[in-house]
Amino acid sequence: MADLCRSSTFFSDQNLCNADIIGSSEARARIEVAVLNFLKILNSPSPAISDLPLISRRWSNSRVNRGLLTEVSCIFLSHSFCTRSLMRPNAAKAFVRVWKVVEMCFQILVQEKRVTQRELFYKLLCSSPQYFTCQLQVNRTIQDVVALLRCSRYSLGIMASSRGAVTGRLLLQAFISETVDCSACGSSGHAISGDMNLLERMVMKTDARYIIVVEKHAIFQRLAEDRVFNQIPSILITAKGYPDIATRFLLYRMSRAFPDLPILALVDWNPAGLAILCTFKFGSIGMGLEAYRYACNVKWLGLRGDDLQLIPEESLIPLKPRDLQIAKSLKSSEILEENYRNELEVMVQSGRRAEIEALYFRGYNFLGKYIAKKIVQANYV
Template sequence: MNSEFSTTFWFKLYGLVQADADFYNQSVQSDITREEILSRIEDVVVEIVYQISNETPPFVQYRNRQNWGNVNYDPIVGLKMHEEPTFTTVSFGHGSSVTKFGLTLKLLSMIYKLLQSGQVATKRDLYYEEPNLFSSQTVVDQIVDDISCMLNVPRRWLNVVATSKGLVAGNLSFLDPDGQLVDCSLSQSGVVIPVLVDNIHNIKTKNAKFILVVEKDATFQRLIDQDFLASMPCIMVTAKGVPDVNTRIMIRKIWDHLQIPVLGLMDPDPHGIEIMCVYRFGSLSQSHDVESLALPFMKWIGVFPSDITRLRLPEDVTLPLNEKDKSKCQDILTRPYIAYHT
């Protein structure tokens, strides 16, 4: 990281290192019943019927999940949607969104059936029910998250889940959704986080002193291979890069039950810093579910950009920032949590 960016960037990020777990409450979001979610879907359909009966092109609206102006930073919970955000409109009367309008109604009907029957499906399952209709998995993923935002409930409460990619290892045991005991200390490469992570319970540890969140799977596996967990009583978690929802929920559940420090080990580059920010503050696209996803008590322990200079790393083991990296730095510096901490 060249000197032009490293000094300013690290100075403004310094406040992000600090975190006092005693300051934060446990998740405050109350469960919403299945009947209430079904009712919200029915309200959407009734409104569409009303629009058609009044000879108005039907449309649906939800809070814009891509606009940083729609969120503010609450130090207790992370990134939260404004009470009066701007909205995205998907209309049957607009050529640019008519296809998305139809797909939204199709997925709403599929979700309604899942909730009625009590069944659970992955986003992949939904795609393969109508692969020619949806054209790509990305389309399904985006619209399902839009529906989650529109109904103001976490996606998993719609009985739609995603395949987990995260791993957990160390001094931790829990009962999985099937009631089976899982002892993470017995695994040689980490236990895959359950898909129905909300349904794990009886979370226990014998002597773990902290949770270590590791950015990369390669680092996670190397620490296991070098017997790090044998000498350091802790729980280690990785999402293998950008954190998925299930990994973030898992960390949050462990902290809620054990109340031990959460430490983040990330690379000192824009990508690693972005990942740390997603863990700690939440993501823009999931700001409607911040209470169960963000980890505002997480402490970043490095590696810091300043360590490159402090440790006098040779130039041949570092890479200069390219224009994309610099753009990412500038983008991070404009976010609301940076202004709060500097």
């Protein structure tokens, strides 16, 4: 996979700390080396096994890498360490969890299998119930293992569990498989595979002029049912909410395969919608060392503050505490462009949010007209 973030030609900051995409044999070798180093310390005259150094996944260790010769910017982590410690009661179990997941990954690689995070959770729940009680613990520990071994979760045999779908003017052909015409897949679209290797090898063809990222599956279905991609020559893609890895990776692949196509996001006018857009655009701290790998140059098409005139006052909903929490997190980060930050301020000051469905007040076929008008206004034609 091409990796612009490593190139000094394209990026000025070379403190990027990343997770490599490697083969299963090298991944097994990294696990073996990690275990041998651990045993070496354990067998030393004065064992010092209390701390396990990991790349910190806190906002304080993150930076935004802004391209010099590319419009893509991304979140990355620097070489600042945190620890999982046996000396602190609240961190001791996290220390053990890392080795439990490392052991499980080694077994998966030896058996040449692929598992989802959900499958891994149930396996660990049955084998180590005293350490794993919820999916979140598994997800966080997987990121700890990625930070320890410096290789992607897919390299460790962990497959993305995809929720996403794609439709519109796109032909997909996997190795020795029939070509899929995404425009003929109905209103639910073509389900995006969680197999990253398959997505990497996918051959894609299009005559579209735009790629449109749609926050909600219901809106995606409405646009697909109305075949908006014929009125506006486009590819529509959705993660059905917060973006999963597979959907982000397919969008990244499309951005590389069709570099001239603008990527436009249609999200709710609220902090969560903006957070979803920023995840597609910059990556996420939650992805740790893999965050930068899926960043794309996504533009905010709508809803925007100037669209509120199209929506009845009765359709505006008060902001929830969760909205305010997301807004606070976004404002404290470095990723927001000035116009996005201003828009977020307006949301918070107004105390209200607007959802895309509110546009149905003007008719169920209005969405296509709205998108076409916004494209012209933004000069993407």
